[in-house]
Amino acid sequence: MNRHLVIMAGGIGSRFWPMSRPENPKQFIDVLGVGRTLLQLTVDRFGKDFKPEHVWIVTSAAYKEKVREQLPDIPEENILLEPCMRNTTPCIGYVAWKIRKKYPDATLVVSPADHFVVDTQEFRRCISTGLDFVAGSSNILTLGMKPTRPDTGYGYIQSGDVASSEKNILEVNAFREKPDLQTAKQYYSDCKYNWNAGIFMWDASTAEAAIRMFEPEMAVLFDKMSESFYTAKEQEVVNELFPQCNKISIDYAVMERLAGKPQQLNGQKGGVYVMPSDFGWSDLGTWGSLYAQTSKDQNENAIIGAENISMIESTDCIVRASGQIKMVLQGLDGYIVADDNGTLLVCKKNQEQRIKEFSETLKK
Amino acid sequence: MNRHLVIMAGGIGSRFWPMSRPENPKQFIDVLGVGRTLLQLTVDRFGKDFKPEHVWIVTSAAYKEKVREQLPDIPEENILLEPCMRNTTPCIGYVAWKIRKKYPDATLVVSPADHFVVDTQEFRRCISTGLDFVAGSSNILTLGMKPTRPDTGYGYIQSGDVASSEKNILEVNAFREKPDLQTAKQYYSDCKYNWNAGIFMWDASTAEAAIRMFEPEMAVLFDKMSESFYTAKEQEVVNELFPQCNKISIDYAVMERLAGKPQQLNGQKGGVYVMPSDFGWSDLGTWGSLYAQTSKDQNENAIIGAENISMIESTDCIVRASGQIKMVLQGLDGYIVADDNGTLLVCKKNQEQRIKEFSETLKK
Numbered sequence: 001m002n003r004h005l006v007i008m009a010g011g012i013g014s015r016f017w018p019m020s021r022p023e024n025p026k027q028f029i030d031v032l033g034v035g036r037t038l039l040q041l042t043v044d045r046f047g048k049d050f051k052p053e054h055v056w057i058v059t060s061a062a063y064k065e066k067v068r069e070q071l072p073d074i075p076e077e078n079i080l081l082e083p084c085m086r087n088t089t090p091c092i093g094y095v096a097w098k099i100r101k102k103y104p105d106a107t108l109v110v111s112p113a114d115h116f117v118v119d120t121q122e123f124r125r126c127i128s129t130g131l132d133f134v135a136g137s138s139n140i141l142t143l144g145m146k147p148t149r150p151d152t153g154y155g156y157i158q159s160g161d162v163a164s165s166e167k168n169i170l171e172v173n174a175f176r177e178k179p180d181l182q183t184a185k186q187y188y189s190d191c192k193y194n195w196n197a198g199i200f201m202w203d204a205s206t207a208e209a210a211i212r213m214f215e216p217e218m219a220v221l222f223d224k225m226s227e228s229f230y231t232a233k234e235q236e237v238v239n240e241l242f243p244q245c246n247k248i249s250i251d252y253a254v255m256e257r258l259a260g261k262p263q264q265l266n267g268q269k270g271g272v273y274v275m276p277s278d279f280g281w282s283d284l285g286t287w288g289s290l291y292a293q294t295s296k297d298q299n300e301n302a303i304i305g306a307e308n309i310s311m312i313e314s315t316d317c318i319v320r321a322s323g324q325i326k327m328v329l330q331g332l333d334g335y336i337v338a339d340d341n342g343t344l345l346v347c348k349k350n351q352e353q354r355i356k357e358f359s360e361t362l363k364k
Numbered sequence: 365m366n367r368h369l370v371i372m373a374g375g376i377g378s379r380f381w382p383m384s385r386p387e388n389p390k391q392f393i394d395v396l397g398v399g400r401t402l403l404q405l406t407v408d409r410f411g412k413d414f415k416p417e418h419v420w421i422v423t424s425a426a427y428k429e430k431v432r433e434q435l436p437d438i439p440e441e442n443i444l445l446e447p448c449m450r451n452t453t454p455c456i457g458y459v460a461w462k463i464r465k466k467y468p469d470a471t472l473v474v475s476p477a478d479h480f481v482v483d484t485q486e487f488r489r490c491i492s493t494g495l496d497f498v499a500g501s502s503n504i505l506t507l508g509m510k511p512t513r514p515d516t517g518y519g520y521i522q523s524g525d526v527a528s529s530e531k532n533i534l535e536v537n538a539f540r541e542k543p544d545l546q547t548a549k550q551y552y553s554d555c556k557y558n559w560n561a562g563i564f565m566w567d568a569s570t571a572e573a574a575i576r577m578f579e580p581e582m583a584v585l586f587d588k589m590s591e592s593f594y595t596a597k598e599q600e601v602v603n604e605l606f607p608q609c610n611k612i613s614i615d616y617a618v619m620e621r622l623a624g625k626p627q628q629l630n631g632q633k634g635g636v637y638v639m640p641s642d643f644g645w646s647d648l649g650t651w652g653s654l655y656a657q658t659s660k661d662q663n664e665n666a667i668i669g670a671e672n673i674s675m676i677e678s679t680d681c682i683v684r685a686s687g688q689i690k691m692v693l694q695g696l697d698g699y700i701v702a703d704d705n706g707t708l709l710v711c712k713k714n715q716e717q718r719i720k721e722f723s724e725t726l727k728k
Binding site: 018307308310312324325326327328329330331332335337339342343344345346347348351354358359361362363 | 671691694722723726
């Protein structure tokens with residue numbers, strides 16, 4: 001079994017302010033109030049099929065200690081530190097080149113650090129089936145989430161012909177960016193469209209070949225960096241060369257360019273595929289999605305975190321207290337109430353897309 | 365000038381929770397956000413006519429250090445410490461007996477520690493006129509506040525015949541407890557009724573004689589305690605005997621019994637009088653009254669205290685931040701938002717009479 005798990009854990013989670021901040025973003029927080037951070041829950045979710053030496057975390061240099069603390073079993077050399085944010089292609093390039101140097105035949109599943117899944121068993125079945133599908137091929141497999149509403153906050157994957165009916169895998173015709181509401185409603189009524197969850201699988205060699213094809217300058221940089229991998233000079237070299245990488249997402253750089261147009265990669269045809277999946281998923285990208293995933297009291301209030309919160313004649317609220325302050329909340333209907341690090345946010349739940357704007361109204 | 369100022373500063377201010385708490389009640393807090401506590405503002409208001417040796421603070425033993433800190437000019441022997449709360453008659457008995465022992469001819473003005481006055485000059489004029497009126501007599505003069513609304517939260521003073529047209533002083537026919545709304549409206553439309561502000565003036569000898577007449581057992585206790593006043597044993601003796609005092613307000617014990625029925629006190633007829641006054645007054649008894657007395661932003665929000673509060677699409681709120689947390693408040697209309705000592709209250713302004721109930725919903 002040459003399966004490796006890559007977790008991208010470099011985000012700053014600005015939409016969950018004030019709970020999530022650049023110095024402590026949401027993947028490192030027990031957002032759900034269950035005693036485990038989102039990063040820990042992510043590793044837990046993939047299960048024991050991935051031994052610690054096969055789990056790789058790519059994050060910002062600033063979060064190294066948090067990762068070490070929260071995932072003490074992961075070897076230090078498996079924690080890759082980006083000196084700056086360059087979106088997902090350089091992130092994946094770094095880890096793919098590094099894994100391949102030690103494990104030339106590795107097959108990777110790449111996952112965000114901060115998502116939520118209801119049915120772990122079905123999730124693991126999908127991952128296992130998907131890794132079987134891509135292993136030894138030049139194909140890329142994405143997971144498509146069956147939409148439960150015409151959401152305008154997700155990208156959509158448009159599927160085409162069936163590639164494997166046994167494995168429930170289809171070709172990808174195109175990736176569609178976050179749509180307007182009318183378009184989202186069209187997608188929602190058309191079974192060809194699934195949400196793009198940002199989880200995908202490919203061989204490390206496919207990742208390297210695809211980046212070499214579509215971002216050749218970046219590939220040259222990783223070829224150079226690769227000489228230092230697993231040596232004492234690695235971080236120094238990465239710190240010097242990584243910032244020269246083009247700032248581009250893997251969706252733009254590879255997925256969209258390859259969708260519907262398979263190419264020769266590593267001497268065999270490689271394309272992009274999708275496995276429609278239905279294991280109960282949320283990217284926990286917003287307070288609203290967190291509200292949807294947490295249990296409610298009899299007044300439809302979701303109360304997460306601290307114990308000492310008193311709700312009086314309040315309904316339909318999501319309250320996430322740090323435990324640093326007690327709260328008595330009376331007469332609130334449909335609000336987000338969150339405190340952290342000495343900052344309190346109270347805002348209408350339906351205004352949550354403006355939280356970044358709200359956070360910027362405070363003096364620094 | 366034998367004028368003495370007595371400030372009753374023993375309240376616990378539960379209606380201003382969480383800002384005001386038994387361990388730090390509102391008289392010791394800069395409630396208005398002006399840089400001075402209510403107690404300091406009260407002493408300031410009376411002005412330099414009262415030299416520090418003539419200012420007396422009666423408070424709970426628990427607050428001694430707060431008083432010393434906030435009023436460093438007041439001699440320590442002028443800070444009287446009640447071992448327990450016994451309402452205003454024992455409070456006034458203690459200070460009247462004590463002052464009289466050292467200053468037999470003292471004239472007292474007795475004031476709560478936590479009220480608000482707009483026109484300090486007019487206030488001082490009223491106090492000075494009133495002290496002239498009672499000095500050397502056996503009369504008691506109360507200040508009546510001209511009502512600005514049919515308030516059901518105040519007691520009312522019903523005036524009778526004119527006693528001094530020059531000084532604008534009338535006899536008191538009766539004290540009326542907090543009325544229902546219908547009665548309050550009658551009072552409001554009748555110029556005979558004024559709010560009872562709890563500020564009154566009398567000679568120390570009148571105070572002693574009145575308490576001796578109406579609460580003779582209490583007078584005996586103070587006669588005993590008096591032997592220890594200004595000695596090292598004072599506090600010990602007070603701690604032993606003060607708790608034996610009847611728990612009764614000065615309004616019940618003296619004012620109501622004397623109103624309309626003058627008595628011989630100290631060999632001359634003494635009665636209760638009222639000076640209708642109009643200097644802009646609030647007892648700051650509730651968040652609503654604090655809201656009324658503070659400046660508002662363009663959206664009718666009163667923001668008191670800390671600087672780092674951001675109001676977005678919020679109207680008609682009163683926000684009192686401790687400075688311990690920053691706040692972003694969006695979409696709130698008509699709320700009280702207050703934090704202190706690690707506790708946050710958000711509640712509808714029109715529910716403020718339930719704040720004590722709200723505070724009790726938190727675990728201790």
